Structures are given as C-alpha cells and as structure tokens.
Amino acid sequence: MAEVHLEKVVKKYGELEVVHGIDLDIGHNEFVVFVGPSGCGKSTTLRMIAGLENISGGNIRIGDRVVNDLPPRARNISMVFQNYALYPHMSVRENLGFSLKIAGKDKAEIEAAVDEAAAILSLTPLLDRKPGELSGGQRQRVAMGRAIVRHPDVFLFDEPLSNLDAKLRTQMRVEIKKLHRKIKTTIIYVTHDQVEAMTLADRIVIMRNGSIEQQGTPLEVFANPVSTFVATFIGSPPMNLIDGVVKGGQVVFSDGTSLPVPPRYSAAEGQRVQYGVRADNIMPIGHALPPEEHMAELDMTVSLSEPLGTETILFGEISDTEIQAKMLNPRPVEPGETMRFQITLDKCHLFDAESGVSLRT
Amino acid sequence: MFRYKLPPWLLLLLPAIIVLAAVVMLPLLLSLYSSFTPYRLTRPDSLFKWIGTYNYEKALTDSKFWAAFGRTIVLLTIALNLEMLLGLGLALLVSKVTRGQRALRTMMMFPMMFSPVLVGFQFKFIFNDNVGLVNNALQSLGITDQVIPWLVDGKLAMFSIIFAEVWTSTSVFAILILAGLYAIPKDPLEAAKVDGCTSWQTFRHITLPFIMPFIYIAMAIRSLDVARAYDIVQIMTNGGPARRTELLWTLIGRTGYVDAKMGYANAMGYTSIFLAIFFTVYFFRKLTSARNELGMGG
Numbered sequence: 001m002a003e004v005h006l007e008k009v010v011k012k013y014g015e016l017e018v019v020h021g022i023d024l025d026i027g028h029n030e031f032v033v034f035v036g037p038s039g040c041g042k043s044t045t046l047r048m049i050a051g052l053e054n055i056s057g058g059n060i061r062i063g064d065r066v067v068n069d070l071p072p073r074a075r076n077i078s079m080v081f082q083n084y085a086l087y088p089h090m091s092v093r094e095n096l097g098f099s100l101k102i103a104g105k106d107k108a109e110i111e112a113a114v115d116e117a118a119a120i121l122s123l124t125p126l127l128d129r130k131p132g133e134l135s136g137g138q139r140q141r142v143a144m145g146r147a148i149v150r151h152p153d154v155f156l157f158d159e160p161l162s163n164l165d166a167k168l169r170t171q172m173r174v175e176i177k178k179l180h181r182k183i184k185t186t187i188i189y190v191t192h193d194q195v196e197a198m199t200l201a202d203r204i205v206i207m208r209n210g211s212i213e214q215q216g217t218p219l220e221v222f223a224n225p226v227s228t229f230v231a232t233f234i235g236s237p238p239m240n241l242i243d244g245v246v247k248g249g250q251v252v253f254s255d256g257t258s259l260p261v262p263p264r265y266s267a268a269e270g271q272r273v274q275y276g277v278r279a280d281n282i283m284p285i286g287h288a289l290p291p292e293e294h295m296a297e298l299d300m301t302v303s304l305s306e307p308l309g310t311e312t313i314l315f316g317e318i319s320d321t322e323i324q325a326k327m328l329n330p331r332p333v334e335p336g337e338t339m340r341f342q343i344t345l346d347k348c349h350l351f352d353a354e355s356g357v358s359l360r361t
Numbered sequence: 362m363f364r365y366k367l368p369p370w371l372l373l374l375l376p377a378i379i380v381l382a383a384v385v386m387l388p389l390l391l392s393l394y395s396s397f398t399p400y401r402l403t404r405p406d407s408l409f410k411w412i413g414t415y416n417y418e419k420a421l422t423d424s425k426f427w428a429a430f431g432r433t434i435v436l437l438t439i440a441l442n443l444e445m446l447l448g449l450g451l452a453l454l455v456s457k458v459t460r461g462q463r464a465l466r467t468m469m470m471f472p473m474m475f476s477p478v479l480v481g482f483q484f485k486f487i488f489n490d491n492v493g494l495v496n497n498a499l500q501s502l503g504i505t506d507q508v509i510p511w512l513v514d515g516k517l518a519m520f521s522i523i524f525a526e527v528w529t530s531t532s533v534f535a536i537l538i539l540a541g542l543y544a545i546p547k548d549p550l551e552a553a554k555v556d557g558c559t560s561w562q563t564f565r566h567i568t569l570p571f572i573m574p575f576i577y578i579a580m581a582i583r584s585l586d587v588a589r590a591y592d593i594v595q596i597m598t599n600g601g602p603a604r605r606t607e608l609l610w611t612l613i614g615r616t617g618y619v620d621a622k623m624g625y626a627n628a629m630g631y632t633s634i635f636l637a638i639f640f641t642v643y644f645f646r647k648l649t650s651a652r653n654e655l656g657m658g659g
C-alpha cells in the first residue's frame with residue numbers, strides 16, 4: 001500500500017522559487033498524470049518525490065513515512081527517465097536485474113524476476129544485448145522493465161515517451177495502461193502532451209508556473225476547466241476564446257454579434273469576459289449533432305477547411321478572433337463560403353477577461 | 362620540364378616525408394644499424410665493423426641489464442598504481458568541490474609545470490641525509506634521532522624516487538580522471554540512486570566503468586613516461602648507490618656516453634623498447650575493451 005501525500009511542498013533554487021507550495025494526495029494504485037507547459041515544475045516535483053532533488057519546504061509522505069530527508073534508495077520507488085538512463089555497460093539482463101543485485105537478492109530470485117519482467121514487456125529475445133544495440137522503443141521498454149522488477153511502492157515516469165515517434169508513442173501508451181492494470185501500483189506520470197494525459201490518467205494534475213491549476217478526472221477537467229489556461233491546454237483543437245462584454249444576459253463581441261451567457265454561468269453587467277466554445281460545440285447546421293436544450297445560431301464565413309476524413313475542421317472568424325469549428329459528415333467546403341452554425345450553449349464557458357478564471361456558478 | 366609529373370598528393374606530402382625521413386628515419390636506422398656493430402664513440406671506425414647480434418646476446422645475458430629491467434618494471438608498477446589511486450582520490454575530491462574548482466584544477470597541475478630535472482634536485486635536497494628537510498623534520502619532531510640514509514640505502518632510495526615520480530605525475534591521472542568524471546552522463550547516476558545504490562555502489566558500478574577508459578589512457582601515457590624514466594633518477598641518485606637504483610635508461614645512458622659503448626647501448630635500447638611497446642599495446646587493448654563495454658567502440 002502506498003499513498004503519496006504532498007503537503008505545501010516548495011522548491012527553491014537559491015532565491016528562485018520554482019514550486020510554490022503544492023498540496024496533493026495520491027491514492028493507492030492511482031494513476032496520476034502531471035501535465036503542463038515546459039518549465040512549469042513537473043519534473044522538479046517528480047524529482048522531489050523521488051528524492052533526487054531536496055525539498056525546500058513542506059512534507060512529502062509515501063505510505064505513512066515522511067520521506068523528506070530519505071535518500072532515493074530508502075523510498076522504494078522506481079523511476080523511468082525521459083532519455084531512459086540505461087546503464088550502457090550492462091546487458092539488458094544486467095540492467096533489469098541491477099536493483100535486485102544491489103539489494104542483495106540471490107541469483108535464482110533475480111533471474112526469475114528478470115524473466116518475468118522481460119516476458120511482460122516482450123524483451124526476452126533482447127536480454128543479452130547492450131542498450132547501444134537497441135532501438136528507441138526497445139530501450140524505453142527496458143527502462144520500464146528496470147522499474148517494474150523491483151515491485152516498488154510508487155512508479156515515477158518523467159516524459160517517458162517524448163523521444164519516440166508518434167506511432168510508437170501511441171503503442172507504448174497502450175502498453176503503459178495495460179501495465180498499470182497488470183501490476184497495480186501507484187503511478188505518477190509527467191508529460192506535456194495533453195493527449196497522453198487524457199488517455200492515461202485516473203486523475204490529471206494541471207500545473208502552471210509551479211502551482212497546481214486544476215486537478216480532476218480527465219472528463220472533469222475537460223468539461224469544467226477552471227481557467228482559460230486549462231481550457232486551452234486540455235482538448236484538441238484548443239477551446240476557442242472570444243473577447244466580449246456582458247450586456248443584458250448576452251455576451252456582445254466587438255463586431256456586434258452576441259451569444260447568450262451560457263447556462264450555469266453568471267457575470268456582472270458590463271463585465272469584460274472571454275466566451276469559450278470548443279470546436280465540437282460549434283458545428284454547421286446540417287452537419288452537426290442533434291441540438292440539445294440550449295442552442296444558439298450564427299453565421300460565419302469559412303476561410304479554410306481541413307478535411308480529416310470522418311470530420312472536417314473549419315476555420316472562420318468571429319469578431320477578429322480565429323475560430324475552429326467541426327463539421328460532421330463532411331462535404332467539400334469552398335473558402336469564402338458563409339455557413340450557418342449551431343452552438344451548444346450547455347457546453348460553452350465564460351471566463352473573466354482579467355484573471356482568466358471561470359465564471360461558473 | 363617534367364616529363365612525368367608527380368601526383369599532386371605525393372607532391373604535397375613530399376616536404377613532410379623529407380623532414381620526417383631526415384629527423385626520424387635516418388637516426389632510427391643509423392642507431393639500429395649501430396646496434397649490430399661494436400661502435401664506440403671514441404673510435405668512429407668501429408662503426409663499420411659488423412658483428413651481427415653479438416650486442417643483443419650480450420645484453421640478454423647481462424645480469425646488470427636484467428636487474429635494471431626488473432627495477433624499471435617494479436618502479437612502473439608501484440608508481441603507476443599509486444598515481445592512479447591518488448589521482449582518482451584527488452579527482453573525486455575536486456569534482457565534489459562546488460566553489461573555486463577552477464583554481465583547484467590549476468593548482469593541481471603545478472607539479473607538472475616543473476622540469477623533471479628541477480624536481481630531481483628538489484627531492485635530492487629534501488631527502489638529503491644531512492641537510493635534508495625530511496631528516497631535519499623527523500629529528501626536530503623527535504620521531505627519530507638517527508640519520509636516515511634516504512638516498513643511500515637501496516630500498517629507501519627507490520622509495521624516494523617513487524615518491525618524487527608520484528609527486529610530479531599524480532596530476533596527470535587526476536586531470537584525465539577528472540575529465541572522465543565530467544563526461545559521465547547524469548542520468549545513469551540518478552537511475553542508480555533510485556535503483557537503491559549507496560554512494561559507494563554507485564561509484565563501483567556506474568562511475569568506475571565510465572572512467573576506466575580515461576584511467577587506461579593515463580596509464581598508457583604514464584607507462585611510456587616511466588619506462589623511459591631518466592632525469593629524476595639521474596639527478597637524485599645517479600643510478601647509485603652501487604647501481605641499486607639503476608633503471609634501464611640510466612644504464613643505457615651510462616653505457617653509451619660514459620663507457621662510450623654506443624653500439625651496445627643501442628642494442629639494449631632496442632631491447633627495452635619492447636617493454637614500452639608491450640605496455641602501450643596492453644593498455645590500449647584495455648582501453649578498447651573498456652570503451653566497448655560502454656558501447657563507445659567502433
């Protein structure tokens with residue numbers, strides 16, 4: 001059993017504070033993904049949990065032990081690094097068995113554990129090769145194998161897939177998910193790829209500038225982003241945000257068009273806001289999902305279309321802001337064609353223009 | 362006009378080839394040839410008398426030659442290992458220092474900046490039995506009231522020479538090993554920590570394999586150096602007392618220039634070159650296999 005608790009964890013490099021008091025409780029067997037743009041402190045936080053970076057304030061507990069001052073070897077964690085960090089002078093077999101050898105396990109036991117891990121990750125035919133003789137994906141699997149042989153309390157992954165090509169990344173993503181189901185261990189996974197985060201996580205932790213911006217299940221953060229930052233970071237294509245002012249229950253944009261304030265949102269009269277609508281919720285009539293309870297319509301001129309096969313992404317403009325819309329059952333669209341779009345208001349969002357905070361009630 | 366033009370590559374290389382031939386090949390061939398003659402510096406005409414392998418046979422059966430040979434190997438073994446251990450320790454310490462590392466690195470190289478002849482004189486004074494620093498210090502501290510014959514007793518003299526060698530050249534190892542330490546990627550070290558290694562285990566299983574190639578390079582360089590050790594020994598003991606610190610090259614130098622038997626000296630010289638070649642080949646083999654270990658081969 002290993003829960004991981006972060007209490008007001010702070011990291012400073014000299015005067016520079018890069019992690020500002022993070023609070024986070026991670027349950028046993030939970031798959032938590034830290035996601036955020038480059039430099040937001042994901043790796044630093046992960047490395048503090050690993051013990052590779054000392055913490056400048058707060059507490060980290062693994063299980064019921066405070067591990068603040070314990071060296072990595074006393075924490076019973078294992079880590080998969082971004083560039084694999086395999087031992088180049090050891091064969092795959094030795095790489096996998098290294099931690100057990102260090103722990104003083106006997107030969108037979110090490111061999112059994114290595115064989116088991118190799119079987120799980122289909123590494124058996126590669127056991128006698130050196131890391132230099134492996135492909136990127138194979139190295140990645142060795143790195144994971146090295147992490148699982150020990151049956152640690154917690155797995156830490158730091159962008160393990162970022163050096164792989166797109167196809168292999170998708171494949172390994174599935175492998176990791178299967179692995180988690182098989183070995184049932186707490187996993188903390190760092191990535192800046194929101195697709196990876198959405199697909200893998202039980203819970204997503206979105207970080208920004210050294211703080212947690214929002215956490216929740218992938219569907220929660222997708223459906224209810226607390227800020228424009230989360231709204232544009234999670235989901236692809238990113239949410240459209242249009243500047244406007246609230247006037248009598250409507251949000252009026254600079255070109256005079258307006259949309260109603262979405263249900264469950266409230267804003268003061270005259271407040272400057274950003275109207276958020278995902279491409280999935282603005283579709284041309286006749287090529288859209290069936291309407292829901294609250295709908296609105298407007299005309300938009302299509303400047304560009306990107307056919308993807310089952311759907312087409314349409315680019316247009318509302319009050320000088322570029323808008324991406326989605327077209328189902330696509331037909332060819334000429335640039336310059338003006339179409340009428342339906343907007344699913346139940347799935348629209350409203351954010352304060354100054355702070356970017358969601359105005360959801 | 363040239364009828365047959367030389368190919369341009371040969372033409373371009375020609376100056377280098379001529380210079381090399383004049384500076385390297387000619388003396389080499391001449392000395393090799395002279396080792397088959399009874400050439401004495403005092404009797405130039407002896408250069409033209411061919412005596413076959415007589416000089417080589419004489420060298421190989423000469424107990425003085427073998428004694429010097431053995432002593433050179435002993436010196437080489439002890440000095441290299443000591444320098445390696447001390448250099449490693451020094452490099453590890455310096456690599457841990459966070460402030461003033463640059464200054465330390467420069468200071469570490471000071472001993473290398475002195476001419477070996479000066480180092481010889483310096484240690485000759487330090488180990489002098491009457492006025493030397495060591496004996497005076499030992500006596501003033503009351504550790505001994507004897508006059509210790511550092512450079513006179515055979516074993517002590519060898520110790521003193523080794524001490525001087527180690528003092529001058531430990532930094533060669535230290536610098537090269539330090540370069541090796543800087544070159545180690547950070548990731549495997551961190552992975553080892555996470556895998557449960559103590560500092561010692563990390564050093565033993567990760568750091569050491571990574572710096573082995575550097576150690577072998579230093580070994581190769583220094584083995585050549587020590588195998589031709591001459592100046593420090595010449596100054597400190599002049600091969601004495603009674604030839605008890607005679608090394609290969611002091612013996613060869615004495616035979617060639619003092620006894621004027623140049624032909625014989627050259628024969629001994631060529632024999633001892635095998636020693637140098639052996640060590641070089643040995644350490645390069647080791648180097649190659651250590652690099653292969655790390656997947657750097659090719």
Ligand SMILES: Nc1ncnc2c1ncn2[C@@H]1O[C@H](COP(=O)(O)OP(=O)(O)OP(=O)(O)O)[C@@H](O)[C@H]1O
Nearest residue numbers: 013016018036037038039040041042043044045192
């Ligand atoms: N040794 C260091 N000294 C000073 N600042 C550092 C150090 N290491 C990291 N930082 C700073 O800490 C912040 C967080 O870095 P971190 O590596 O955690 O980012 P990240 O979220 O993992 O980014 P990426 O997605 O690019 O890996 C960055 O602004 C970085 O500049």
Ligand SMILES: [Mg+2]
Nearest residue numbers: 042043044159
């Ligand atoms: Mg990172």
